[in-house]
Amino acid sequence: xxxxxxxxxxxxxxxxxxxxxxxxxxxxxxxxxxxxxxxxxxxxxxxxxxxxxxxxxxxxxxxxxxxxxxxxxxxxxxxxxxxxxxxxxxxxxxxxxxxxxxxxxxxxxxxxxxxxxxxxxxxxxxxxxxxxxxxxxxxxxxxxxxxxxxxxxxxxxxxxxxxxxxxxxxxxxxxxxxxxxxxxxxxxxxxxxxxxxxxxxxxxxxxxxxxxxxxxxxxxxxxxxxxxxxxxxxxxxxxxxxxxxxxxxxxxxxxxxxxxxxxxxxxxxxxxxxxxxxxxxxxxxxxxxxxxxxxxxxxxxxxxxxxxxxxxxxxxxxxxxxxxxxx
Ligand code: SF4
Numbered sequence: 206x207x208x209x210x211x212x213x214x215x216x217x218x219x220x221x222x223x224x225x226x227x228x229x230x231x232x233x234x235x236x237x238x239x240x241x242x243x244x245x246x247x248x249x250x251x252x253x254x255x256x257x258x259x260x261x262x263x264x265x266x267x268x269x270x271x272x273x274x275x276x277x278x279x280x281x282x283x284x285x286x287x288x289x290x291x292x293x294x295x296x297x298x299x300x301x302x303x304x305x306x307x308x309x310x311x312x313x314x315x316x317x318x319x320x321x322x323x324x325x326x327x328x329x330x331x332x333x334x335x336x337x338x339x340x341x342x343x344x345x346x347x348x349x350x351x352x353x354x355x356x357x358x359x360x361x362x363x364x365x366x367x368x369x370x371x372x373x374x375x376x377x378x379x380x381x382x383x384x385x386x387x388x389x390x391x392x393x394x395x396x397x398x399x400x401x402x403x404x405x406x407x408x409x410x411x412x413x414x415x416x417x418x419x420x421x422x423x424x425x426x427x428x429x430x431x432x433x434x435x436x437x438x439x440x441x442x443x444x445x446x447x448x449x450x451x452x453x454x455x456x457x458x459x460x461x462x463x464x465x466x467x468x469x470x471x472x473x474x475x476x477x478x479x480x481x482x483x484x485x486x487x488x489x490x491x492x493x494x495x496x497x498x499x500x501x502x503x504x505x506x507x508x509x510x511x512x513x514x515x516x517x518x519x520x521x522x523x524x525x526x527x528x529x530x531x532x
Contacts (some may be wrong), residue, residue, distance in 0.1 A: 206411070208378065209378060210344060210375075211248060211376065211377055211378055211410075211413065211508075212377070212379065212386060213381040213408070214409040215225065215377070215389050215390060215393065215409055216380060216382060216386060216389055217383060217391065217409065218409040219385060219388070219389030219392060219393075219407075219426070220385075221356050222384070222392075222396070222407075223388070223389070223392055224253075224392070224396070225245075226253065227240075227257060227261050227264075228240040228241065228244035228259065228260060229259055229388075234253075234506075235269075235310075235311070236269075237337055238311065238312045238337045239269055239325055240264065241271060241312070241333055241336045241362050242300070242301075242312060242333065243260060243264060243294070243296075243297070243333070244260055244336075245329050245333060246293050246294070246296070246297045246324060246369075246498075247259060247260055247263075247288060247325075247330070247333050249290070249328075249329065250289070250290050250293075251261050251288060251289070251290075253395065255288070256288075256518060258289050258483055259284075259285070262493065263284050263285070264282060265419050265432065267281070267284070267285055268312055270301045270304055270305055270333055271305065271310075271399070273297070273298060273301040273303045274301040274305055275297065276298075276351070276436075278295070278298065279519075280323055281297075281298055282294060283358035283517045283519055284321070285347055285433075286519045288479070289438060289521070289522065291458065291461060291521075292324070293324055295323075296323035296324025296325075296420045297324060299321050299322075299323040299324075300324055303322055303323070304322070304484065306472035307432065308486075312333055312338070314334070314338050314340070316330050316331070319325055319333055319334070327346050327357060327429065328345065328346065329344075330448060331344040331345075332344040332387070335383050335386075335387035335388075336387060337384070337385055338382050338384075339382075339383045339384045341379045341380075341383045341384055342383065342385050342387065343377055343379075343390060344387060344391075345371065345374065346391055347394070348352070348390070348391045348392075348393070348394020348395050349374070349390055349391060350365075350370055350393060351394050351400065351424055352390065352393060352394050352398050352410070353370055353373045353374065353376065353423055354370075354416075354423065354425070355371055355398060355403065355414055355415070355416035355417070355424070356373075356410060356414045356415060357415060357421065358410075358415035358421065359373070359425075360425050361395070361425075365425055365426065376413075377390060393409070393410070398479065400408075400424060402422075403416075403422055405417050409519070411473055432489060432490070433489070433490040433491075434468060434489055434491055434492070435467065435468065435469045435470060435471055435473070435474040435492050435493075435494075436466045436467065436468055436469060436491060436493045436494070437469050437473075437493070437494045437496050438464040438465070438466050438468050438493050438494070438495055438496060438506060438532050439464065439465045439466070439467070439495045439496050439499040439502075440464055440496060440498070440527065441498070441499045441500065441501045441502070442497075442531075443501055444448065445511055445512070446510060447464070447509065447512065447528070447531075448465070448501055448502075448503065448507055448508075448509055449462040449463060449464055449465075449507070449508050449509075449510050449524070450462065450463065450464070450465050450504065450507050450508070451506040452505045452506075453506070454523075458521050461519060461520065461521050461524075462508060462510070462518070463521060463522060463523070463524050463525065464502055464527050465502070466493070469494070473494075474492055474494060477494045478480070478497055479494045479495055479497070480494070480495040480497070480530055481493065481494055481495065482495065482526055482527065484522075484523045484526060487490060488498075490524065493523075493527070495527060495530055495531060497531060511527055512531075515528055
């Protein structure tokens with residue numbers, strides 16, 4: 206039986222401490238659905254403070270589903286540029302079109318219907334149901350997981366398995382204010398129960414928390430897939446213009462332009478005396494040799510780009526980083 210005091214304590218904390226975020230503004234029901242959709246797509250893989258200016262700009266330029274659905278991909282991508290994971294915004298546009306066509310411009314209230322829309326999976330469907338429709342869901346993000354691991358002092362692989370964490374979620378119980386409640390729990394994880402140094406003195410859960418009692422805040426996590434890969438970026442210049450190519454190599458950057466790249470082995474990377482850069486992606490650490498002054502090798506997918514004009518194009522941040530490292 207969940208402790209009824211928990212929602213009370215958490216919501217009391219939230220009412221006094223929540224951040225003012227643009228998607229939390231008091232707006233009409235349909236605007237709230239739209240704001241939730243946009244912010245939840247942006248927040249997949251990206252932190253709140255990065256998302257805020259993008260969100261504000263995006264809803265100014267695309268104030269509703271209609272304007273998003275009928276805008277060109279080019280214009281939408283330009284407004285997403287720098288947020289990364291561009292498949293999200295392509296899916297967002299497809300979802301906007303489907304919502305208008307098949308759901309009367311409204312976000313469905315059934316989880317399976319939500320999950321049938323492009324870019325909406327387990328987590329985002331639950332967030333939408335809780336935040337936009339005030340349904341009693343608590344989406345399990347990294348913040349919620351961390352709180353549970355500390356409250357119950359979960360350490361072993363079994364204890365931190367998805368199944369066990371889902372069971373432990375009953376600790377939170379439910380509130381009639383489902384929308385605020387889901388956001389409140391995530392907010393405690395983001396602002397108070399932080400990964401490296403929790404600020405327990407401000408936390409409403411100290412009485413319930415084993416980590417607090419034992420002063421053991423170390424979080425165990427299952428090893429995430431993250432490895433180092435080595436590449437050579439071939440940089441060729443012709444009359445101040447650089448040769449780039451439409452990406453067919455990395456799934457997450459579909460059709461964006463990159464410098465021609467080839468994967469190399471660690472030995473070649475280490476022995477090279479050329480300029481090197483390091484780029485951290487969410488699932489891979491990319492170590493790249495910048496191989497300047499290579500022969501022009503034009504293909505159907507090639508384009509020439511003047512460094513002065515890079516801000517006019519939609520470029521992945523690592524293409525920009527390579528641009529900034531070449532003369
Ligand atoms: S008391 Fe401390 S460790 Fe426990 S949930 Fe709160 S912030 Fe996290």
